Amino acid sequence: MPPRSQDERPTLEDVAAYAGVSRSTASRALNDDAYVSSRSREKVLGAARELGYSPNQAARSLVTRRTGAVAVVLSEPESKVLDDPYFATVMHGAYRELAATGAQMLLMFVDSREDVPRTVRFLEGGHVDGALVFAPHQGDPLPTALRLLRLPVVYGGRPGSVRRGVHAVDFDNRAGARLAVRHLLSTGRRRITTVTGMLDHPAAADRLAGWRDALTEAGLDPAGLSEAGDFLMPSGERAMTTLLRRVPDLDGVFAASDAMAAGAMRALRAAGKRVPTDVGVIGFDDQPTLAPAMDPPLTSVHQDPREQVRHMVRTMMSLLSGDNVRPESTILPVTLTLRDSA
Amino acid sequence: MPPRSQDERPTLEDVAAYAGVSRSTASRALNDDAYVSSRSREKVLGAARELGYSPNQAARSLVTRRTGAVAVVLSEPESKVLDDPYFATVMHGAYRELAATGAQMLLMFVDSREDVPRTVRFLEGGHVDGALVFAPHQGDPLPTALRLLRLPVVYGGRPGSVRRGVHAVDFDNRAGARLAVRHLLSTGRRRITTVTGMLDHPAAADRLAGWRDALTEAGLDPAGLSEAGDFLMPSGERAMTTLLRRVPDLDGVFAASDAMAAGAMRALRAAGKRVPTDVGVIGFDDQPTLAPAMDPPLTSVHQDPREQVRHMVRTMMSLLSGDNVRPESTILPVTLTLRDSA
CATH class of the missing domain: 3.40.50.2300 (Response regulator)
Incomplete structure (x- = not known):
């Protein structure tokens, strides 16, 4: 069995211990369940906040695919995204591949650094089951921010920042x-x-x-x-x-x-x-x-690009089914098409 | 004061009366609040289901803008959407206008009738505060389905079905x-x-x-x-x-x-x-x-199209602030640009 990714994010157990409540109380409080006293709820939410545990619904989504939606996040100036045929093919392909699995595609643009907090807030809100992310530029804060969320993420191309421990589908x-x-x-x-x-x-x-x-x-x-x-x-x-x-x-x-x-x-x-x-x-x-x-x-x-998106969706579906997929880059081969210019 | 839109959707009061509980109990049950007995919760959810009351979070969003996200729904074959410069301008413009209000744009395609249930499920799930919708074709089931949701919707162009009681921004x-x-x-x-x-x-x-x-x-x-x-x-x-x-x-x-x-x-x-x-x-x-x-x-x-989107976002923001906006079509003027072909 491949090992689980060795991240150091706080677990539910950490939150429960910190709050001084049982694991099941912590879970119920974080899941907005009934039958949790408001005092316990406050302690648990406070502990989650201080430890940086994201009180979202994504963990539950891993198996249940609760929202049925997968975000496709394009972290590029929006003008470039809409004028570049590569992204048009990506959008076409992602729509088709996700629809084939019954998932709703939500297309999100991240035009500049200023948009990152808003995008992360939405993604951590439990509104999507996972995200396919194109964030190729070095220094883009998005991949680092996504690391802190409990959300399955598959990258198209290597992310410009955060090189290790991510799922990525790249071309050679x-x-x-x-x-x-x-x-x-x-x-x-x-x-x-x-x-x-x-x-x-x-x-x-x-x-x-x-x-x-x-x-x-x-x-x-x-x-x-x-x-x-x-x-x-x-x-x-x-x-x-x-x-x-x-x-x-x-x-x-x-x-x-x-x-x-x-x-x-x-x-x-x-x-x-x-x-x-x-x-x-x-x-x-x-x-x-x-x-x-x-x-x-x-x-x-x-x-x-269609082949790339197909691989990305396949990896995402494995993650959503709870398969223990080792984070790695899949490298797709390329070929040379000969015409008259050379 | 303009009258509220005269729809006949069940209210929270209807659900409470049908379930035989107080309005506040019904509200707490529907909002996943604590301190509601599971018996009451079941009665309320059952009543909501039977009456067709959508137990989503959108009603709360009306004032609080809980998710910070607004969907832009393009109900056209996805190939047409991505190849048509009109929609590219709409996507550009909607992104800019929504970002200027601090809202996250979620772009959703509805490629065919088969996609409508999935789209509606997502929209009624409380994941978005409102939707800007382009659904021009007659017989498109989407506008009818959206009527049944408690979600603010503004149409770009008149919807092909559902003519009255909707917010729309059209050209002359x-x-x-x-x-x-x-x-x-x-x-x-x-x-x-x-x-x-x-x-x-x-x-x-x-x-x-x-x-x-x-x-x-x-x-x-x-x-x-x-x-x-x-x-x-x-x-x-x-x-x-x-x-x-x-x-x-x-x-x-x-x-x-x-x-x-x-x-x-x-x-x-x-x-x-x-x-x-x-x-x-x-x-x-x-x-x-x-x-x-x-x-x-x-x-x-x-x-x-940029002007159209600007009006649509402005109307949406009024709806989200809880303003009592009368549903109506705004008709934008057009002009003739003279060049050599005529």
């Missing part, structure tokens, strides 16, 4: 980037640049690392060949323009998103470079509405 | 269509066709009525000049192709959405018709990402 971003760069190398490119995503984002850091892996294993020096973007198109155009100035003889670019690859192509066109004749371009995401529609069609690292 | 769709058609008439068009939205949708029906109004007041016969679409682009192309066959001398088209106007323009181009020289085209929505980007740029009826 590093291997994907290596695939892309090795393909550029195999077509004879030698000056292979990269446009990265926001580097406080584990996926962006992993893709940068994979690009570096592949150059290094080919005996090439990555110094000066990378430029930071933010996953969105305008940043790809900006970064490519900078790279063209700094590395005029560049012959390849790996962009950490399809949108940035589109921006990069625009900058290349403006500089009179032909794709793929002069410069090979590869993106990441293989977005079905974007990559094949580009001119030329974009070679891209393929990931399937 | 009929006046908007009249504006569009009068403009086509003022530029000398006489054979003005229309591509409608789904006619089980009050907005689509209103836009069709406005088109007919304007033709009739100009002494023109609308017979045979309308063709049904579903608000999306392919249906606009299909409907326009049909109209071109049936009315070869048509010189104007009013499409009930910008997306259908884009489809109609494609069909016109395929038939060798020039816009606006041969045929004037006007859309509805004035979507900032679509209408100005079309070729030629689209004249369109302008509505502001």
Whole structure:
């Protein structure tokens, strides 16, 4: 049997001992049950408060799925969430997968740090049975706050903060980037640049690392060949323009998103470079509405957000059935979809 | 003072009388309070069940805003919700407006009739303080089900079912269509066709009525000049192709959405018709990402979903503060944005 996660949160027993009441009295008081004197109730609630025990209903939900609802929490600026096809696919997929299990999806946006307390208050209120959370940015206080709740949480991608003891379903971003760069190398490119995503984002850091892996294993020096973007198109155009100035003889670019690859192509066109004749371009995401529609069609690292969500929901259902699932990251494989751009 | 809404839902007094207990006992039992004998509790819960009194926490929320959360319910096929820029703007706007009041937005999709019971179960569970609901289709069982809950609800657009006694914020769709058609008439068009939205949708029906109004007041016969679409682009192309066959001398088209106007323009181009020289085209929505980007740029009826959401949230906040707001439809004005297509 795998061991239970070794967290140090106060237990019901701790609360009962602190309050000087029996375990069953503490349980009844915390569960709003009848037949608890108001004096005992106050002592128990006071003890729970002082110990940081969250008097919510989630513990009961673990087995009974009391509310029938699972939150999907997107901790990203809300403008980005609604404009990014990745999140649209995630929302579609989560809705379908949760509905198939009979669960109600509640979509929640966490636009900025200021929203975190409000979101946590709701999640600890016993209104949901669990949460599927996308919180990729380093320094995001949400994952730390969620650790303190007695609520099953499964992350999409590694959370930017809180690395261990969490359930997460991630893509093999590093291997994907290596695939892309090795393909550029195999077509004879030698000056292979990269446009990265926001580097406080584990996926962006992993893709940068994979690009570096592949150059290094080919005996090439990555110094000066990378430029930071933010996953969105305008940043790809900006970064490519900078790279063209700094590395005029560049012959390849790996962009950490399809949108940035589109921006990069625009900058290349403006500089009179032909794709793929002069410069090979590869993106990441293989977005079905974007990559094949580009001119030329974009070679891209393929990931399937739907598959990610399916795994997340499966893990959540195991947690809700009371299965003793060891917290771990599931890493999903990615592939390279070849088109004309490289 | 406006009268309270005259619904016939059972009150707490009814439940107490039916159970043979005092009002305060009934209230304590329904609120999961302590110091209620299990016998009384059972009688009260039984009475509540038989009378159809919903033993949720929403009544308390009216004043205290107990959960701090407001649901935004989109009762449309989920694929349409996530692909339609109108709903993206609604989601953006609702998030911003609710966050400004300190409320947590919970986004819920109702994809089909099968989802309604699950959604209603969650909404009646006391997990939210109120709901902003978009449920435009006739025969949608959701509005009827929501009537039976003690939950403040504000509709965006008129609900397709349940016409009276609801809070709703709608656009003046009929006046908007009249504006569009009068403009086509003022530029000398006489054979003005229309591509409608789904006619089980009050907005689509209103836009069709406005088109007919304007033709009739100009002494023109609308017979045979309308063709049904579903608000999306392919249906606009299909409907326009049909109209071109049936009315070869048509010189104007009013499409009930910008997306259908884009489809109609494609069909016109395929038939060798020039816009606006041969045929004037006007859309509805004035979507900032679509209408100005079309070729030629689209004249369109302008509505502001953000303004609609702002009104909806304002009404919700009044209801949550316990204000005695009379249920009524607020009708927001629309304008015509002139561009090159007509």
